Every structure is written in structure tokens, then in C-alpha cells.
Amino acid sequence: MPELAQAADRRDAAWWIDRMVQILVLAGGLSAIVFIAGIFVFITREGAGFVFDRFDFREFFGSPRWTPTSSHNPTYGALALIAGTASVTGLAMVVSVPFSLGAAIYIGEFATGRVRETLKVLVELLAAIPSVVWGFIGLSIMNPLIIRVFDVPVGLNVLNAGVILGLMAAPIMTTIAEDALKAVPDTYREAAEAMGATRWQVTFRVVLPAARNGLVAATLLGVGRGFGETMAVLMASGHSINLPTSPFDSVRALTATIAAELGETAAGSDHYGALFALGIFLFLVTFAINFAADVFVRGGQRKHRRRGRRPAASANP
Amino acid sequence: MKTTKTAFASCLLALAAAVTAACGGGGSRSVIQNKGSDTLVNVAQAWAEEYAAVAPGIAVAVTGGGSGTGIAAMINGTVDIANSSRKMKDSELDLARGNGAEPIEFVVGYDALAVYVHPDNPLDEVSLEQLASLYGEGGEIESWSQFGVEVPGCGSDEIVRVSRQNNSGTYVYFREAVLGDRRDFRLGSRDMHGSKDVVDLVENTPCAIGYSGLAYATDHVKMPCVRTGEGGDCVSPSVETAIDGSYPIARPLFMYTAGEPQGAIREYIGWVLSDEGQCIIYDKGYAPRGDVDCS
Numbered sequence: 001m002p003e004l005a006q007a008a009d010r011r012d013a014a015w016w017i018d019r020m021v022q023i024l025v026l027a028g029g030l031s032a033i034v035f036i037a038g039i040f041v042f043i044t045r046e047g048a049g050f051v052f053d054r055f056d057f058r059e060f061f062g063s064p065r066w067t068p069t070s071s072h073n074p075t076y077g078a079l080a081l082i083a084g085t086a087s088v089t090g091l092a093m094v095v096s097v098p099f100s101l102g103a104a105i106y107i108g109e110f111a112t113g114r115v116r117e118t119l120k121v122l123v124e125l126l127a128a129i130p131s132v133v134w135g136f137i138g139l140s141i142m143n144p145l146i147i148r149v150f151d152v153p154v155g156l157n158v159l160n161a162g163v164i165l166g167l168m169a170a171p172i173m174t175t176i177a178e179d180a181l182k183a184v185p186d187t188y189r190e191a192a193e194a195m196g197a198t199r200w201q202v203t204f205r206v207v208l209p210a211a212r213n214g215l216v217a218a219t220l221l222g223v224g225r226g227f228g229e230t231m232a233v234l235m236a237s238g239h240s241i242n243l244p245t246s247p248f249d250s251v252r253a254l255t256a257t258i259a260a261e262l263g264e265t266a267a268g269s270d271h272y273g274a275l276f277a278l279g280i281f282l283f284l285v286t287f288a289i290n291f292a293a294d295v296f297v298r299g300g301q302r303k304h305r306r307r308g309r310r311p312a313a314s315a316n317p
Numbered sequence: 318m319k320t321t322k323t324a325f326a327s328c329l330l331a332l333a334a335a336v337t338a339a340c341g342g343g344g345s346r347s348v349i350q351n352k353g354s355d356t357l358v359n360v361a362q363a364w365a366e367e368y369a370a371v372a373p374g375i376a377v378a379v380t381g382g383g384s385g386t387g388i389a390a391m392i393n394g395t396v397d398i399a400n401s402s403r404k405m406k407d408s409e410l411d412l413a414r415g416n417g418a419e420p421i422e423f424v425v426g427y428d429a430l431a432v433y434v435h436p437d438n439p440l441d442e443v444s445l446e447q448l449a450s451l452y453g454e455g456g457e458i459e460s461w462s463q464f465g466v467e468v469p470g471c472g473s474d475e476i477v478r479v480s481r482q483n484n485s486g487t488y489v490y491f492r493e494a495v496l497g498d499r500r501d502f503r504l505g506s507r508d509m510h511g512s513k514d515v516v517d518l519v520e521n522t523p524c525a526i527g528y529s530g531l532a533y534a535t536d537h538v539k540m541p542c543v544r545t546g547e548g549g550d551c552v553s554p555s556v557e558t559a560i561d562g563s564y565p566i567a568r569p570l571f572m573y574t575a576g577e578p579q580g581a582i583r584e585y586i587g588w589v590l591s592d593e594g595q596c597i598i599y600d601k602g603y604a605p606r607g608d609v610d611c612s
Contacts, residue, residue, distance in 0.1 A: 067501055071499065143521055153471060155522070238507045239507055252508070264384070264385040264485065
């Protein structure tokens with residue numbers, strides 16, 4: 001017997017490799033936490049001086065005047081920037097939600113075989129287009145087009161950035177929404193079809209309600225994507241401090257402001273701190289959005305597991 | 318083996334401290350680090366390339382990033398020469414003195430800031446007062462009819478103001494020269510992120526007006542002449558009018574060093590200010606410091 005125990009407890013090369021891989025994988029898993037904590041600590045530290053000394057809550061959230069380099073009266077009102085980001089993201093969702101949900105329903109419920117695989121690859125390809133290319137399209141193609149079609153003075157505005165951003169957010173939303181549809185157990189569809197429901201009825205009355213949480217999560221992740229996108233918005237929105245009253249107004253986004261101004265700002269100045277305060281705000285908002293999406297996804301999964309386990313009970317009241 | 322290592326280490330040190338030092342191996346070669354203004358980056362690049370023929374032992378490494386970035390790097394000692402399209406601020410001078418070096422300023426040329434409009438725009442001249450009223454806070458001008466022109470393709474009559482991001486040297490200079498020290502820009506302008514972007518947007522937008530360095534002019538935009546005061550002459554932006562000082566919005570371009578430059582750096586700046594160096598800045602569309610014959 002001792003020989004057997006010894007044989008089972010041998011520490012040869014394979015054991016050590018096993019051990020090392022285990023540690024590597026653990027480190028990989030932990031690194032995500034380390035990075036997110038590191039980023040939070042960094043932006044908070046850089047922004048802390050401004051937030052505690054100079055920060056004026058009413059000015060920051062209530063005033064549209066962002067004039068950090070004024071020679072005599074610098075002001076740090078972020079209202080116009082927040083409104084800019086919100087309006088562009090809002091319009092982007094109007095564009096991308098119908099597109100991506102439609103695509104997800106078609107790919108997930110109707111398309112089969114080749115068509116389905118081709119579409120999936122194409123959607124993923126769409127997600128791989130760099131944002132600066134999208135921005136370029138906004139600047140050089142959409143701008144003259146919008147001027148001609150709508151007869152407005154300038155084509156770099158909420159509409160331009162919203163459409164661009166909507167197309168950018170659509171692929172990721174499609175992929176996640178399709179996953180949500182796939183997570184609905186086939187027993188649901190079979191049961192509905194057995195009752196004589198048509199394909200449309202199955203999709204709209206059974207699958208979509210069952211996948212609702214996942215679809216909300218997909219939309220929220222799209223919102224997060226829109227909120228954080230920088231380059232395309234910088235190029236297509238017009239980068240103009242403005243409280244938008246129509247889709248044809250130029251606006252300026254939070255992210256674009258940081259990107260445009262941080263490079264030439266003296267480290268440690270009020271302006272520098274104010275940009276980091278914008279960063280902290282952005283971080284908190286995207287964190288909240290992603291957190292909400294995560295809660296929705298988990299809620300959806302639990303529901304399926306519970307309902308999936310006892311189909312017999314509900315079929316026989 | 319050991320010598321290679323030491324040579325490599327000294328090379329790294331030289332790069333890190335940006336001191337001109339011989340990097341082992343073959344012939345000795347010094348590196349001058351030059352960083353700053355995006356307005357000047359093309360010229361600085363051209364100078365560096367030409368200088369390789371003048372002094373083969375010296376390499377000049379040029380990077381952009383903006384006037385503020387270059388000045389900060391010069392103060393911190395990571396570059397030898399900072400390029401700037403604006404004067405150093407008092408706060409920057411204090412920082413540099415705190416580090417124990419008095420910054421030395423060299424004017425290396427002049428840049429005329431042209432006012433750009435769409436080629437279909439009939440506007441031929443604009444006064445500094447009109448520009449101030451258009452761009453300045455509390456200004457009155459909002460539509461093209463206030464300039465007395467009707468712009469084809471611009472049905473709304475609304476002027477699309479194109480400006481620069483609020484920490485570029487161009488933005489700061491335009492504010493000083495046109496709006497005055499105590500006046501801010503009016504919010505709501507389209508703030509482009511680069512001299513060329515301003516020209517690109519104006520080119521594609523009939524209602525637009527913008528300002529940018531003369532060197533970025535293309536055939537697809539129009540540059541009205543600029544008038545100072547009521548009875549003044551209307552002067553078109555050009556290298557010549559920037560040299561003789563008649564064009565009202567031309568700004569000096571600077572190089573800064575931390576303390577009196579020595580050795581290779583002094584020779585390089587001397588060459589930049591020489592006729593040969595000044596002809597290069599002229600070729601790039603900027604005005605040289607004085608009369609030079611570049612034919």
C-alpha cells in the first residue's frame with residue numbers, strides 16, 4: 001500500500017507543470033481585478049486634488065460653461081458635455097436597437113445553415129472596424145451628405161455621431177442578444193409549436209419574453225459602448241460646446257473632451273484635475289451600466305434554470 | 318561582450334537623459350532631442366533632415382505633441398530643444414527656474430494665421446473687429462447677412478464658427494491677437510483637433526469660417542484679406558505680408574532651451590537661424606525672421 005500512495009503522490013515534471021499552469025491561470029483571472037482597481041486608484045488619485053479643492057457640484061453638473069483655459073475666469077461646467085454624450089448615445093440606441101434585435105432574431109430564430117454562419121461572421125467583422133475609420137466616414141462622407149439632404153449649415157452633429165455610433169454598437173449588441181435568444185431552452189419553442197403556434201408567434205410571444213433580461217443587458221452594454229467611445233465621436237460630433245435642441249446641433253462628448261485636451265495640459269493644474277474628474281464620472285457611469293447589465297444577465301439565467309427544471313409541474317396543474 | 322553591454326548602457330543613458338553622448342560601436346553620433354508644437358513639426362522635421370547633410374555626426378530626433386508638451390519636456394530635462402507656437406507662460410518660466418535653468422528663447426520664424434472660408438463664399442475682406450464680434454464672448458455676428466454677403470449653398474444663413482481645441486498654441490494666439498487679453502471665446506464653435514482639420518471642415522462646409530496657419534492652405538478654400546481698424550488697408554495673408562509685419566495676425570514661432578545652449582545644440586540653433594535654415598522654413602510656407610534670399 002505505501003508504494004501506491006507514493007506513486008499517487010509523485011512530484012515529477014508533469015506535476016510541476018500542472019501546478020505552474022494553475023498559478024498562471026489564477027494570475028490571469030486575478031489580473032482583471034488588479035487592473036480595474038489600478039485604473040480606479042490612478043484616475044481617482046489624479047482627480048482627487050481637483051475634486052476636493054476646486055470642485056463645485058452645482059457648477060460641474062449645472063453649468064454648460066467649459067472654459068478651462070480662460071485667462072481670467074476659468075469655469076468647469078460639464079453639463080453641455082454630459083448632454084452631448086447623452087444625446088449622441090440616445091440617438092445611437094434608437095438606430096442600433098431595432099437593427100441589432102432584428103439581426104439577432106433573424107440569425108438566432110430564422111436563418112439556418114450557410115446563411116446563418118455567413119451572417120454571424122459578417123456581424124463580427126463589422127465589430128472589427130477601427131473607430132477612427134468610422135470617424136473618418138463621419139467626417140468625410142456623412143458630413144457633406146447630411147448638409148445636402150437636410151439643408152443644414154453643418155453635418156458634424158448629433159445625427160452624424162449618433163448614426164455612426166449606432167452602427168458601431170450594433171454588432172456587439174447583436175452578438176449578445178443572439179446569445180440571449182440561444183439561452184432560451186428549446187423545450188419552450190417545442191411546447192409552443194406543439195400547441196399550434198406559428199414561427200412568428202413562437203418568436204414574439206414565447207422566445208422574446210423569455211429572453212427579455214438578456215436583451216435588456218445587450219442594450220445596456222450597447223449604451224456603455226456608446227458612452228465610452230471616443231475617436232469616432234470626436235470626429236463626427238462637431239466637438240462644439242452646446243446644449244443640443246435638435247439632432248442637427250453640434251455637440252461635444254465627455255470622452256472627446258478628455259482626448260482633445262489632456263495631451264497639452266500641464267500635469268497637476270486645475271484643468272488637468274478637471275479632466276480627470278470627467279474621467280471619474282465616466283468611469284462611474286459605465287461601471288453602473290455594466291453592473292446593471294450583469295444583474296440582468298444573471299437574472300435571466302436563473303429564471304431559465306428554474307423554469308427549465310420543472311416543466312412537468314407547470315404542464316399538469 | 319562586455320564592451321557592447323557598456324556601450325548599450327551608455328546609449329540608453331544618453332537617450333534617457335537626452336544628453337548628447339557618444340554611443341559606442343562605429344563613429345560617434347550625437348542625438349539632439351527636439352519636441353513640441355504641431356504647427357512647427359513639419360519644419361522641424363525638414364530642418365533635422367537637412368542638418369544630417371550639414372553635420373553628419375549629429376542626429377536630430379523630432380517629435381510633435383503640442384507646444385505645452387514640448388515646453389514641459391524641456392523643463393523636465395527630457396528634451397534639449399522645445400518648439401513652441403506661443404510664448405512660455407509665467408507659470409512655465411517659474412517651473413523652469415525652479416529646476417535651476419533660465420529658459421532661453423529663440424524666434425525661428427513667423428506664421429500668418431489665415432481666415433478661411435468656403436470657395437463659393439463671396440466674402441473678400443473681414444476686419445479684426447468683425448472677427449472679434451464673431452468669435453468673442455458677447456459678440457453680435459451670427460449670420461452671413463451681417464457681413465453683407467449671401468453664401469451659395471448656405472440656405473440657413475447661419476455662420477458655422479470653426480475654432481481649435483482650447484489649449485492649442487493657435488487658439489491661444491488668436492485669442493490674444495483678435496479678442497484681447499481679457500475676452501474669452503464664445504462657446505458653441507466647432508473645436509477641431511489640428512490645423513489641417515480646420516481647413517478640411519471649411520472646405521466641405523459652405524456656411525463655415527475658420528482660422529488656421531497659412532501653411533495649411535489648399536486650393537479648395539478661400540482666404541479673405543484682413544483689415545485693421547476702419548480706414549486701414551486690407552492685407553492678404555502671405556509669407557511676404559507676415560515678414561513686413563503688415564498682416565495683423567502673424568505670430569512668432571519659438572525654440573526654447575533650458576539655459577544657454579552649448580556645443581552641438583548651439584551649433585544646430587545657429588544653423589536654423591542662418592540663411593540656409595531660414596530658407597527651409599520659407600519653403601514650408603512660413604515666414605522667415607528677416608530678409609533672406611532663397612532663390
